[in-house]
Amino acid sequence: MPTNVVEFPFAAHPTTPVGQYIRLGETAYQRLGSMLVEGRLPATRVVVDASRISHQREIIRAFKAAGAEVVMDTKAAELAAHNKFGGWPKHAPWGAMNPGGPIGPEFFAAKRADDIFGEIARCAVEFGVDAVLAPGHFINAKDFDGWFEVDRRSCEYLREALDREGGSSIGIDYLLVTKHTEINDAAKRSEFVAGLDGLPFDNLWLRASGFGNDAGPLAAARFLSALHGLHNLGKPIISDYLGGLVGEAAVAFGAVSGLAHGIGERERFSASGWEKPPAPRDGQKGGSQKRVSVPGLNRSLSVPEFEVMCSARGGKRLLVCPDRKVCPNGIGDMIADTKRVAAHEALTHLATIAAVPDQRRADHFLEHRVKEVDRNARQVKNLKPKKEEAEQRGVDLERLLVRLADHSDKIGKMRSAFEHMHEEKKDRPHRARPVCPRRDSGTDIEIGQKS
Incomplete structure (x- = not known):
């Protein structure tokens, strides 16, 4: 007698959520806030820059009310760079700790009187963010080669500060900022995995200098393949400043758990020239040319x-x-x-x-x-x-x-x-762990999970 076989495709092929973090930026956030109110930006995760957070209180409330997760970028990487600290980043609450100069490694020591970790924690609690990117710096900086060790300790110090300041429920994500060629190097990847193991963070954010949606075919394929070497850490991986077709490929191939980028911007990252002083302004207004996606x-x-x-x-x-x-x-x-x-x-x-x-x-x-x-x-x-x-x-x-x-x-x-x-x-379909959900509002369901 013939037997009817009932297949259950979703049991055999699970569908895990994808994390998409929209960076509100330092100038575009007003338009993005309007789009949210108009129902035209169904973002489930957003990143606010500490340099503009004092102007974004209402926008943060609106996104949280809509069920979105809010992550704060401390702008520590930019504040430590000679070429960047004097721009928008200086408006972060801790941006004036070293008036007229970058915030160097000495400011990230434990038990300093100015206590940058306490400042960050109190800001995170005040604005009710769901997570903070632990202070991360360009670890290949020419003027200081010890940023990786400083950043590892900073992650632990920030956890202590958040717990102390009433932010025990606020999560931490680790921000690793390095050359994309470092990720391609198996020995370096092993160093990163060993160095990050055991730190108190949920997701690993990777900002790769010299890489983005404009990458060439060979560079893109090599980098995405190399990302699988970070899976041994056992943490979800968010590729920061990456979007477009290359970013989508990173998600589709399981190299990363999600992406972080702006809307029509911040889809590529470069720390080239960060150690140089900024070029003097000529008095004329700058600004990029309006472009159509x-x-x-x-x-x-x-x-x-x-x-x-x-x-x-x-x-x-x-x-x-x-x-x-x-x-x-x-x-x-x-x-x-x-x-x-x-x-x-x-x-x-x-x-x-x-x-x-x-x-x-x-x-x-x-x-x-x-x-x-x-x-x-x-x-x-x-x-x-x-x-x-x-x-x-x-x-x-x-x-x-x-x-x-x-x-x-x-x-x-x-x-x-x-x-x-x-x-x-095809024979090695290993995928990055799915991004850590932090809210109970069903955030992940509309971009992947089935209710």
């Missing part, structure tokens, strides 16, 4: 470049956001509200990965997301805008088309590199 292309264009490419035959079909809930008026909405488009891109793609069972994520990512970006990049590079349109908007059309052709070539090679990496690791 192009759905399905894994890159952004300046507003004039975007308009020129959309003017080509078939350009709107390839470049304009197809989701009318996000951009009901097409091009106009994409230009007017670039943050909304970038947020939709960042949240949607990672949520798609998170909804796929663990062992199928890499296959799904390669078959759908990577293939789509590769196809779109090839089609976009073949668009033929009119030269008059480019001249009218001050765009060097020849250079723009060369950049788009290079981007298409890079994506094609990235696809091949990811496919090769997947074939090599």
Whole structure:
């Protein structure tokens, strides 16, 4: 008599949550707060910079009320750097401990009268954050080679300070800031694992200098493969300052537990030149050029470049956001509200990965997301805008088309590199531990877990 076999796919293929931390930044936080109120930023985890936290009290309350986890970045890495301490970071509550100079290793000793750990703990308690990034510094700094040991002790001192100041329920995540080549080195990885073992933290945050969403195929594949060597620590891994296709690949291949980045920014990190004094200002206002995140292309264009490419035959079909809930008026909405488009891109793609069972994520990512970006990049590079349109908007059309052709070539090679990496690791599907949940509000459910 035939037997009916009932399969239980989710029992055989578990789906673990993915951590996505949105960095509110030092200037973009007001727009992101507005998007939250408008229901357009369903972020479940956010990072606030201590340098702007005094201006973000209401935004922090709004995110917490929405069930989001709030993590505070102490900005210790920037405050210790000659090139960075005099900018936004100096506005952290402890930013003036060394007036006119960086906050060096001597400030992170135990039982100092100025007690930076007490300051951090009291700030965390006052603003009701859920976790704090333990003070982390660029451990490859040229002017001091002992930051790793200082940071290890700082993690323990911060735990003591939080418990003492009424923040025993506030978690600690460890921030490791180093060159990406250090992670590629097996001996260095072993040193990190040994040095971090036993410290009182929940998640390991990795900020890799010289690496980001603009990484080349070889660098990306090598780095993501190397990240698996940190899994022996037994801690979830958050890749800081990483987003886009490379960040999604890190999650899909199980190299990391989650990502931390801004909306359309902070998707790459470099500590190059941090030891040098800042260049004198010329009195003119700076600021980056407004850019539009192009759905399905894994890159952004300046507003004039975007308009020129959309003017080509078939350009709107390839470049304009197809989701009318996000951009009901097409091009106009994409230009007017670039943050909304970038947020939709960042949240949607990672949520798609998170909804796929663990062992199928890499296959799904390669078959759908990577293939789509590769196809779109090839089609976009073949668009033929009119030269008059480019001249009218001050765009060097020849250079723009060369950049788009290079981007298409890079994506094609990235696809091949990811496919090769997947074939090599099919028999070793080890994944980073899932990110530690800290709130009881069901935060993880909407980006991966089933209720």
